Each structure stands twice: as C-alpha cells, then as structure tokens.
Amino acid sequence: MSDKKVSRPCHHCKSRSASDPTDTSRIHYEKFWLYRHCSSVQQRDRQAQKAGRLFSGLLAMNVVFLGSAFISSMIFNKVSITLADVWILLSILKVLCLFWIIYYLLGTSRLPHAVLYRDSHAGAIWIRGSVLLFGSCSILLNVFHIGYSTILVHCKSKVEILFPSIGILFICTQAYFLWHHSKDCIQVQHNFTRCGLMITIATNLLLWLLAVTNDTLHMEIESQLREVERRFAGKPPPSHPHWCNETTLCTCPNTTICKVFQKGYILLYPFNTEYRLVCCSVLYVMWKNVGRRISHDHIPYAKPKFKLQGVVFGPLLGTSALIIGACVFMMYQIQATSLVPSRQVFVIYYSYYIVLLPLMSVGAVIGTIIHALEKKELDTVENPTRSLDVVLLMGAALGQIGMSYFSIVALVATDPSDLLNSLSLSYSVLIIFQNITQNVFVIDGLHRRHTPPGKEEDTKEEQNREAHSQRRVSVLELGQEIRKASLSYIHTYSHLTWKRRVLREIAFFLALCNIILWVMPTFGAHPLFENGMERSFYGYSTWFVIVNFGLPLGVFYRMHSVGGLLEVYVTA
Numbered sequence: 001m002s003d004k005k006v007s008r009p010c011h012h013c014k015s016r017s018a019s020d021p022t023d024t025s026r027i028h029y030e031k032f033w034l035y036r037h038c039s040s041v042q043q044r045d046r047q048a049q050k051a052g053r054l055f056s057g058l059l060a061m062n063v064v065f066l067g068s069a070f071i072s073s074m075i076f077n078k079v080s081i082t083l084a085d086v087w088i089l090l091s092i093l094k095v096l097c098l099f100w101i102i103y104y105l106l107g108t109s110r111l112p113h114a115v116l117y118r119d120s121h122a123g124a125i126w127i128r129g130s131v132l133l134f135g136s137c138s139i140l141l142n143v144f145h146i147g148y149s150t151i152l153v154h155c156k157s158k159v160e161i162l163f164p165s166i167g168i169l170f171i172c173t174q175a176y177f178l179w180h181h182s183k184d185c186i187q188v189q190h191n192f193t194r195c196g197l198m199i200t201i202a203t204n205l206l207l208w209l210l211a212v213t214n215d216t217l218h219m220e221i222e223s224q225l226r227e228v229e230r231r232f233a234g235k236p237p238p239s240h241p242h243w244c245n246e247t248t249l250c251t252c253p254n255t256t257i258c259k260v261f262q263k264g265y266i267l268l269y270p271f272n273t274e275y276r277l278v279c280c281s282v283l284y285v286m287w288k289n290v291g292r293r294i295s296h297d298h299i300p301y302a303k304p305k306f307k308l309q310g311v312v313f314g315p316l317l318g319t320s321a322l323i324i325g326a327c328v329f330m331m332y333q334i335q336a337t338s339l340v341p342s343r344q345v346f347v348i349y350y351s352y353y354i355v356l357l358p359l360m361s362v363g364a365v366i367g368t369i370i371h372a373l374e375k376k377e378l379d380t381v382e383n384p385t386r387s388l389d390v391v392l393l394m395g396a397a398l399g400q401i402g403m404s405y406f407s408i409v410a411l412v413a414t415d416p417s418d419l420l421n422s423l424s425l426s427y428s429v430l431i432i433f434q435n436i437t438q439n440v441f442v443i444d445g446l447h448r449r450h451t452p453p454g455k456e457e458d459t460k461e462e463q464n465r466e467a468h469s470q471r472r473v474s475v476l477e478l479g480q481e482i483r484k485a486s487l488s489y490i491h492t493y494s495h496l497t498w499k500r501r502v503l504r505e506i507a508f509f510l511a512l513c514n515i516i517l518w519v520m521p522t523f524g525a526h527p528l529f530e531n532g533m534e535r536s537f538y539g540y541s542t543w544f545v546i547v548n549f550g551l552p553l554g555v556f557y558r559m560h561s562v563g564g565l566l567e568v569y570v571t572a
Contacts, residue, residue: 060198067206100196123182137271148261208276273552314505318512325516350423357430364437399553404428410537445568507569518558
C-alpha cells in the first residue's frame with residue numbers, strides 16, 4: 001500500500017524547498033491500543049490502520065442491520081413498527097451525521113497538517129457535479145413532500161413534515177462536504193473520521209433501502225389518480241375497504257398546487273435513490289483515503305486532458321443517436337403519461353433500443369479485441385478510485401440485468417408471441433448483453449497505462465495561439481486561423497495509429513449513447529413499469545420494489561459508464 005512508508009508530501013501541501021528532506025514531525029502516525037508494543041512505528045501504523053478500518057466497518061454493519069430490521073418490520077408488520085418509527089430512527093442518524101460533518105468542516109480539517117495529501121483520482125468533477133445535480137433534485141423532492149403533507153396535515157403525521165425538513169438540511173450539508181473535501185487524505189483523528197464516514201455511508205444506504213421498498217405515497221397518489229379516472233368515466237367507487245380508506249380519509253383536494261406536488265414527487269423520486277448511491281461511492285473513497293500517504297511516484301506528472309481531436313465517426317453516430325433518442329423520449333413523455341397510454345409509443349420506444357443496443361454491443365466487442373491486440377502495459381499502481389469504479393460498474397449493472405431477467409420470466413410465462421411482448425423480450429435480452437460487453441471494454445480500458453504523445457507539436461500550437469491572440473484578428477487572419485485549425489485536426493487524426501483511432505471513436509460513440517440512455521429513464525421514461533404487463537404479473541408492490549431497486553442502479557450505471565468511457569477515450 002502507498003502508506004507503508006513515509007513519503008514526501010504532494011504539491012497540495014504548504015510550499016517548501018524540493019531539496020528539503022521529509023519532515024516526519026508533520027506526519028501523524030496511527031495508534032491503536034492493541035498494537036502499542038509493535039517493534040517499529042511503521043508496523044504499528046499499518047496495524048492500527050487495519051484495526052481502524054475493521055472497527056469502523058463493524059460499526060457501519062451494525063447500523064445497517066439495525067435499520068434494515070426496522071424497515072423489514074415496517075414492511076411485514078405495519079402495526080408494531082410503523083413508517084413513522086423508521087423515519088424517527090433515520091432522523092436520529094441524520095442528526096448524528098450532521099454533527100460529525102460540521103465537526104469535520106470546522107474542526108478536523110483545520111487542524112495543523114490535517115490534509116497533507118489530496119487524491120487526484122478521487123472526486124472527479126463529473127461525480128461531484130452529479131452530487132450537486134441529484135442533491136438539488138432530492139431537495140425539490142423533499143419540498144414537494146413537505147408541501148403535499150402540509151396540505152393534508154389533518155390526516156398526516158407531523159413526522160411526515162419533520163423528516164423531509166431534516167432531509168433538506170442533511171442533503172445541503174453533505175453536498176457541500178463532498179464538493180470541497182472528497183479528495184482529502186486526512187492525517188489526524190483517523191479512527192473518529194473513519195467512524196463518522198462509515199455512519200454517514202450507513203445512513204445513506206438505509207435511506208436508499210427505504211426509498212426502494214416504501215411505496216406508501218406512490219400507492220396513495222396512484223389510488224387518487226385512478227379515482228379521478230373513475231369519476232370521469234362515471235363508474236361507481238370500488239367496494240373493498242382498501243380503496244375507501246385511501247380515497248376518503250386522506251384525499252388531496254382538487255387544486256393545481258396539490259397536483260403539482262403529486263406529479264413532482266413521482267418525477268423526482270428516482271433522483272433521490274440515485275443521490276444516495278453517488279454519495280456512498282464518494283464517501284467510501286474518502287474512507288479508504290483516511291491516513292493514506294501518497295508517495296512521489298503515485299503523483300501523475302502530466303495528467304491527460306480531454307481534447308476533441310482524432311475522432312470523426314464516433315461524434316457523428318453518437319450525436320445522431322442523441323437526437324433520435326431525444327425525439328423518441330419527447331414522444332413517449334407526451335403519450336405515455338396520458339390516462340390511456342398508446343400502445344404505439346411503447347413499440348417506438350422498444351424499437352429505438354433494439355436498434356441502438358446491438359450497435360453499442362458490437363462497438364464494445366471490437367474495442368475489447370483491439371485492447372487485446374495492443375501491447376500496452378497494465379497499470380498496477382494502487383488506485384482506490386479505480387478499484388471502486390470497477391466494483392461500481394459491475395454492481396450497478398446488476399440493476400438492469402436483474403430487472404431484465406424478471407421481465408424475461410414474466411414475458412415468457414404470459415404471451416411472448418404478442419408484438420409488444422416480443423419487443424420487450426428482445427429489449428431485455430439485448431440490455432443484458434450490452435451491459436456485459438460494455439463492462440468488459442471499460443474495465444479493460446481503465447487498467448491500460450497511459451502513453452502520452454510527444455509534446456513538441458502541442459507546445460508549438462499553444463505558442464502560435466498565444467501569439468495570434470495578442471493582436472487583433474482581421475477577417476483574412478480569421479480565415480487563416482480556421483484553415484490552420486482544420487489542418488491541425490487532420491494532422492492529429494492522420495498521425496494516430498489505427499488502433500488508437502478506432503478506440504477513441506468507439507469510446508466517444510458509447511459515451512454519447514450512454515448519455516441518452518441515462519437521460520431517458522432519469523426524466524421519466526419507465527416502460528417496464530408503465531406498460532403494465534410485469535406489474536400485473538408480479539403485483540404492484542413486488543414490481544415496485546424490483547423497479548426501484550433496479551432503475552436507480554441502471555441510471556447510476558449509465559452515468560458512471562460515461563465517466564469511465566471518457567477516461568478510456570482520453571488515455572487511448
């Protein structure tokens with residue numbers, strides 16, 4: 001591991017002469033009472049680090065088991081353990097996490113020599129941006145929840161207003177914490193920091209588990225919507241008491257603001273589960289980096305930058321997929337959200353996927369073959385962020401793969417000869433194959449060592465740009481600049497080897513495809529839930545849990561794949 005020896009602090013530390021020896025007084029070695037008699041300071045430090053990780057991991061495991069027991073009891077025995085009891089427990093955990101985050105921001109991180117190192121691989125801008133995006137949507141979700149509960153305060157518990165209020169404060173504080181400190185390799189208060197991070201991870205996991213399994217508000221809103229449809233159709237109310245309890249005791253008044261809260265809550269619900277998963281991944285990397293000392297060899301000298309050069313067909317095909325997908329998505333949103341969804345819109349939606357997914361799979365297979373033909377060395381340097389990326393890609397893919405297998409069983413058991421069912425069946429099979437092939441391509445690419453090209457041409461181009469930018473550009477000079485830029489692009493494209501060129505084309509094409517496949521389910525296109533076939537086969541509650549388990553993982557997979565594919569593109 002990188003923290004097995006005392007190393008020179010990185011450039012993020014306070015400036016000092018490069019010739020100075022390592023100042024060991026600035027390094028806080030870890031201590032643990034079980035290993036106080038170790039023969040050397042370094043050995044005691046290593047053992048204390050292992051013990052600290054073990055203890056904090058056991059603490060998080062117990063918190064997760066306790067919360068899971070509460071949530072499971074609420075599902076199977078709603079009389080003894082109610083949803084309000086679960087909310088109270090999670091509110092207590094949120095408050096504890098808030099106290100620890102505030103203490104870290106105002107206390108731990110400001111101690112002398114607290115952050116001597118920062119992990120350049122951790123907290124990429126796209127994942128921190130995801131924290132802000134999904135966090136903002138989760139705040140809006142809680143606002144809609146508060147507004148909906150306030151309108152129905154006569155039949156709602158006060159906890160239904162308190163819980164999302166604490167949630168807003170927790171989301172804001174956690175998002176600020178992750179944005180500014182996700183790269184920290186904290187060197188003080190190791191065990192306390194590890195425990196705080198693990199409790200925060202456990203809290204986010206329990207909030208995700210509750211969001212996946214709790215369909216109370218969804219059932220309430222859907223029952224009211226069906227009651228509205230029944231009134232328009234002039235049908236009598238249902239005879240069984242379940243519907244009567246939901247529609248008469250706690251009915252949303254027929255006002256526009258109430259409908260906005262209902263629709264907003266349903267639309268933003270997946271963002272909340274997505275936010276929890278992203279936060280858990282960032283917090284885990286921070287937990288791994290506690291006490292980590294980055295050696296001089298692990299600091300990259302020249303970090304590759306993203307440049308849109310050397311690719312032609314990838315952006316063209318990817319942009320075409322984006323535009324067509326956006327049109328299909330808008331058509332789907334207009335028709336599928338009506339009271340009686342059109343069968344044709346589901347056919348168009350599945351047809352788009354059936355055309356796109358084989359192209360993505362073929363591209364990933366070709367890229368994997370080219371990786372095998374290349375003679376690049378594998379990068380074996382320890383990198384917690386990359387290790388987590390691999391685990392997340394493999395784990396998040398299980399969401400879509402699991403939903404697809406459940407869908408395949410339901411389709412085969414009912415009527416696979418039907419047009420819509422056969423398209424849905426093909427869609428599910430292709431999703432499984434595409435996820436597997438893309439994972440192999442991305443993971444193989446992430447482990448390839450970057451071979452930076454020559455720097456002379458880039459330096460000359462930068463000098464020319466600076467020289468031209470210092471004087472006014474006339475119309476003639478502007479034309480010359482455009483011609484030079486075009487020649488530079490063609491020169492770069494022609495000098496790439498065919499293997500690197502094809503890899504960059506494939507990676508860019510797959511990145512754009514994953515963007516549209518991320519946008520469509522994120523903003524409301526859920527045909528597996530809305531076509532009604534699997535829902536009628538498994539039952540509402542069971543299929544709700546399956547979809548809310550698999551859908552956020554699928555969205556997270558597409559988002560995470562974009563980051564991995566862009567890294568493959570840059571290093572190709």
